[in-house]
Amino acid sequence: MKGGVRLTIYVERRKIVFPGELLAEGKYASGANTYKEGDKIFSAVIGLAEIQNRVISVIAFKGYYVPKVGDIVIGVITDYSPTSWQVDINSPYTAILQVMDALPKPIDPAKEHVRKYFDIGDILLGEVIVFDKTRSPMLTTKGKGYGKLRGGHIVEISPTKVPRLIGRRGSMINMLKKELNCQIIVGQNGRIWFSAKSLEDEELFVKVIRKIDLEAPIPGLTQRVRQLIKEEKAKRRS
Amino acid sequence: MENDKISLVTEDGLRVDGRKLDELRPVKIEVGVLANADGSAFIQQGKSKLLVAVYGPRELHPRHLALPDKALIRCRYHMAPFSVEERKSPAPSRREIELSKIIREALEPAILVDRFPRTSIDIFIEVLEADGGTRCAAVTAASVALAHAGIPMRDLVAACAVGKVDGKIVVDLCDAEDKYGEVDMPVAYMPNKKVVTLLQMDGILTREEFDEAFKKAISACEKIYEFQLNALKKHLSIIEEVKEEESNG
Amino acid sequence: MVNRASLVLNRNRLLNLLSQGRRVDGRGLKDFRPISIEIGVAGKANGSASVKIGDTYVMVGVKAEIGSPFSDTPDEGVLMVNAEFVPLASPSFEPGPPDENAIELARVVDRGLRKSEAFNFKDLCIIPGKKVWMIWVDIYVLDYNGNLMDAAALAALAALMNTKLPVPKVEGEEVMLTDETVPLKLGDYPIAVTIGKLGDSLIIDPLLEEEEVLDGRITFFVTKDGNICAIQKSLPGVFSPDEILVAVDLACEKAVELREKLFKVFGIS
Numbered sequence: 001m002k003g004g005v006r007l008t009i010y011v012e013r014r015k016i017v018f019p020g021e022l023l024a025e026g027k028y029a030s031g032a033n034t035y036k037e038g039d040k041i042f043s044a045v046i047g048l049a050e051i052q053n054r055v056i057s058v059i060a061f062k063g064y065y066v067p068k069v070g071d072i073v074i075g076v077i078t079d080y081s082p083t084s085w086q087v088d089i090n091s092p093y094t095a096i097l098q099v100m101d102a103l104p105k106p107i108d109p110a111k112e113h114v115r116k117y118f119d120i121g122d123i124l125l126g127e128v129i130v131f132d133k134t135r136s137p138m139l140t141t142k143g144k145g146y147g148k149l150r151g152g153h154i155v156e157i158s159p160t161k162v163p164r165l166i167g168r169r170g171s172m173i174n175m176l177k178k179e180l181n182c183q184i185i186v187g188q189n190g191r192i193w194f195s196a197k198s199l200e201d202e203e204l205f206v207k208v209i210r211k212i213d214l215e216a217p218i219p220g221l222t223q224r225v226r227q228l229i230k231e232e233k234a235k236r237r238s
Numbered sequence: 239m240e241n242d243k244i245s246l247v248t249e250d251g252l253r254v255d256g257r258k259l260d261e262l263r264p265v266k267i268e269v270g271v272l273a274n275a276d277g278s279a280f281i282q283q284g285k286s287k288l289l290v291a292v293y294g295p296r297e298l299h300p301r302h303l304a305l306p307d308k309a310l311i312r313c314r315y316h317m318a319p320f321s322v323e324e325r326k327s328p329a330p331s332r333r334e335i336e337l338s339k340i341i342r343e344a345l346e347p348a349i350l351v352d353r354f355p356r357t358s359i360d361i362f363i364e365v366l367e368a369d370g371g372t373r374c375a376a377v378t379a380a381s382v383a384l385a386h387a388g389i390p391m392r393d394l395v396a397a398c399a400v401g402k403v404d405g406k407i408v409v410d411l412c413d414a415e416d417k418y419g420e421v422d423m424p425v426a427y428m429p430n431k432k433v434v435t436l437l438q439m440d441g442i443l444t445r446e447e448f449d450e451a452f453k454k455a456i457s458a459c460e461k462i463y464e465f466q467l468n469a470l471k472k473h474l475s476i477i478e479e480v481k482e483e484e485s486n487g
Numbered sequence: 488m489v490n491r492a493s494l495v496l497n498r499n500r501l502l503n504l505l506s507q508g509r510r511v512d513g514r515g516l517k518d519f520r521p522i523s524i525e526i527g528v529a530g531k532a533n534g535s536a537s538v539k540i541g542d543t544y545v546m547v548g549v550k551a552e553i554g555s556p557f558s559d560t561p562d563e564g565v566l567m568v569n570a571e572f573v574p575l576a577s578p579s580f581e582p583g584p585p586d587e588n589a590i591e592l593a594r595v596v597d598r599g600l601r602k603s604e605a606f607n608f609k610d611l612c613i614i615p616g617k618k619v620w621m622i623w624v625d626i627y628v629l630d631y632n633g634n635l636m637d638a639a640a641l642a643a644l645a646a647l648m649n650t651k652l653p654v655p656k657v658e659g660e661e662v663m664l665t666d667e668t669v670p671l672k673l674g675d676y677p678i679a680v681t682i683g684k685l686g687d688s689l690i691i692d693p694l695l696e697e698e699e700v701l702d703g704r705i706t707f708f709v710t711k712d713g714n715i716c717a718i719q720k721s722l723p724g725v726f727s728p729d730e731i732l733v734a735v736d737l738a739c740e741k742a743v744e745l746r747e748k749l750f751k752v753f754g755i756s
Binding site: 311339342343431435437439444456 | 594598602718719722725735736739
């Protein structure tokens with residue numbers, strides 16, 4: 001056992017693993033939802049084991065959103081101050097959007113109120129520009145496509161499922177846009193803004209999101225979702 | 239007291255509820271029983287019934303309580319007024335305050351608190367029916383609820399109490415054995431890391447008796463761990479079903 | 488209130504010292520700080536004692552009153568243990584009702600005393616179902632510098648050994664207290680020994696600086712026959728089963744030492 005580096009992976013890809021389960025031993029990197037002790041890597045959550053290159057990670061079934069600089073997020077304004085807004089980004093960390101990161105010019109508090117631009121309850125699309133766990137995450141809405149989202153609806157998905165919702169090179173999300181004929185904006189924080197042409201399309205979209213949330217880690221999802229859409233549309237015709 | 243004492247263990251080595259000395263009560267754990275909580279579990283061990291909810295990680299209010307480098311773990315163990323024979327006042331008793339602390343200290347070492355600083359993870363335990371071993375059942379169910387919530391942990395924590403009744407070491411005391419027995423020793427254990435996170439005892443044990451009881455407690459915790467895994471696997475069974483369909487279809 | 492960065496630095500420093508078998512105050516891993524026990528310190532109490540372990544200073548007063556027994560134990564006296572972490576004892580203690588630490592301390596000392604069979608509760612009965620002795624043990628923490636448990640338990644035991652109860656005279660339904668007193672009879676002398684874990688080392692009697700960075704803490708109450716009558720693992724932290732077994736042995740060994748010190752104060756050998 002001692003002497004010589006042991007390179008062992010104890011689980012196969014996509015095996016359901018539990019906190020404390022030994023995944024690998026040796027010169028591997030500890031990826032998402034794992035922890036390392038010495039040169040042993042253990043799962044930290046319930047999820048599916050994933051091995052890619054030399055990185056061992058676990059795709060969690062359930063998670064919460066921890067902001068990362070560069071993430072595109074959909075937030076809801078919850079409070080304001082003379083020079084900033086507080087934004088709920090579906091995370092244990094409330095974000096701050098400062099006036100200088102939202103508006104082209106500073107505003108004169110005597111003449112204008114910040115609420116004129118974003119009011120409580122408004123939905124916005126923005127990007128995380130600062131986050132280091134010692135302070136609140138900071139957002140910007142200056143940028144192409146960022147800003148207030150008008151109309152449409154918000155639905156939430158577990159943040160761990162967002163990569164699957166987008167799919168490889170956008171395969172899943174583009175399929176949904178086409179098949180459901182709707183506008184979709186996906187935030188890394190597990191919030192999805194969508195606008196459909198009809199009530200039925202809206203309902204179908206929510207159903208699809210629920211399915212993805214539930215079944216994300218299981219291979220063949222895109223096909224199953226395509227199948228669901230086909231079946232639902234057929235039901236409508238009859 | 240000595241003359242009127244109920245015989246808690248018969249000559250055949252059977253206990254008041256018919257169990258053998260090393261036998262656990264039936265354990266049932268259900269995952270995800272509450273819609274609002276981030277993680278939840280229900281446990282029934284013998285006649286003891288508990289409900290656990292986990293909220294978090296979430297923003298901590300009041301803000302000044304937040305720890306700059308790790309999550310704050312808060313735990314409330316509480317017994318419903320109707321959970322015991324004589325109605326218990328809803329106000330927290332000294333026992334509930336001590337147990338809340340002990341349970342928190344049993345779970346905290348398992349949680350990777352460094353991963354979400356300045357947040358809180360709140361664990362709420364409600365005892366609906368108390369028939370002995372509630373603090374252990376609470377730890378067991380709370381672990382499951384934490385895992386259900388997706389909170390990163392080193393390991394689950396499984397707990398079980400052992401004791402001494404009529405001079406014999408027994409596993410998983412029911413209420414009568416706790417009340418009329420000689421020793422009660424609750425233990426919580428991380429089964430993969432193989433470490434103890436909760437250990438209390440009251441009563442008199444010789445060194446040898448302690449060794450025996452302790453060993454049996456660890457063994458019992460390992461059995462409880464199996465119940466936890468099975469409950470979580472069952473909760474994920476829908477995933478397994480789809481997986482199977484995929485490989486067959 | 489404690490600076491977290493400094494705690495990390497302290498922990499590393501203490502671990503470093505331990506790897507050389509030393510502690511921050513020069514003690515060995517198995518050594519208690521200097522212990523002093525004084526009895527009869529509170530004149531208005533039925534019994535009292537104060538204990539200093541290093542700079543930790545705890546006083547216990549025992550008050551005995553005649554009262555009604557609990558309904559489920561009509562022929563037994565009553566023991567009640569309470570602990571107050573008074574604000575003058577530490578910058579971290581705030582005025583108010585006992586917090587979880589004070590409650591835990593009181594309840595653990597209570598269990599240690601009660602379960603050792605130090606008390607014969609039936610002896611404390613005066614008129615069955617009506618009048619019994621209520622023994623109030625009040626633990627007063629006066630200076631907090633680590634290891635309150637051992638100091639409190641030792642002071643409580645010393646105070647009880649110092650306790651004298653007035654001899655009651657029963658006249659029908661009434662109880663009169665005479666001027667005669669008898670010492671409270673104790674059947675055992677349980678001693679608490681607390682062991683802290685820091686890294687891989689087990690240390691006896693953690694002082695405040697050590698307590699702030701411990702990786703675990705466990706207290707054992709040991710009876711005069713070397714049996715264990717109470718255990719409390721406290722603080723988040725873990726112990727391997729082997730560490731627990733080593734700790735039990737260590738506690739039994741040190742309990743003998745502490746009991747000898749206590750007996751010396753009372754002139755018992």
